[in-house]
Amino acid sequence: MSHDALPVLDLADLHAGPEAVERFREQLRVATHEVGFFHLRHGIDRAVVDELFATARAFFALPEEDKRAIEMTNSAQFRGWTRLGGELTQGQVDYREQIDIGPERPLRDDVDPPYLRLDGPNQWPAALPQLRTVIEAWTDRLGVLGRDLMAQWALSLGAPADHFTSTFDDASTLLKIVRYPGTEQTSQGVGDHKDPGFLTLLLIEPGKSGLQVQTDGGWIDVPPTDDCFVVNIGELMEAVTDGYLRATSHRVTAPAVGSERLSIPFFFNPALDAEAPVVPLRPEYAERARGVTQDAANVISTRYGDNLLKARLRAHPDVAARHHADLVGGAG
Ligand SMILES: O=C(O)CCC(=O)C(=O)O
């Protein structure tokens, strides 16, 4: 089926009686079977969203040396600031700067299997302590929402509500705060990709376009939509539903010169060592499962840590060469 706009779901439906809940689940299943992307009206106070973007702007406005002090290249865990042009998608440079923040954990002694190297501390900017406060509150809020949505997905597919619960007990979420400056050098803000995990809750700075999603009918522009997340599923959700649900390629075009675009994607994912639990699909859905995408250049692993490490090594070759040369065939 071809689509020229994303479906819009409303979280308020989950508190509006059994019929509304049923409708929400149906929309969730259909949207992620057919498109893999949808708008989700969130009902979050504007003041919360405004504070997030004000804090994000304050971070990007810090002096270069404050950001350089927390460069991702310092971190074997791929945490911290990536300068403009420091990231690749499909081998091409992305024109964005960002900070990556994961669960705050001590460094581990045991790093076998290698994905355990991704556990560890964040790098927070010393000059902007409120970044940590604001982001930790946001991450907690989105963790609750992520768990609720996973239960709705399970029910929508014919599985018990708690199908995913234990998988997310020790969630290994990832949050990025991203800035795309306007440029004439390239149209690539971030190149075509699928997200490697389960679920992405993307908050885009109000009023900004630039996100494009691949559908059967071609690439479509996602228009700015107030008070909504853009939600998409990642490769693991495709894998556990044998392709009944679809991880969809997307990209961001660089904004016009003289403007910029901020976004805050939150990737809701299980523990690194979690094996993604296959969903027992209702027979009428199993019949329409397409199988998992087979691509020799992007093999999907159902162990989250393996799938994440694959994506991180590919996107950040400088971090890979410095800290993980043994995994990428470097000098070591
Ligand atoms: O910035 C955006 O709107 C999307 C970013 C994205 O797709 C990603 O970081 O995975």
Ligand SMILES: [Fe+2]
């Ligand atoms: Fe993405």
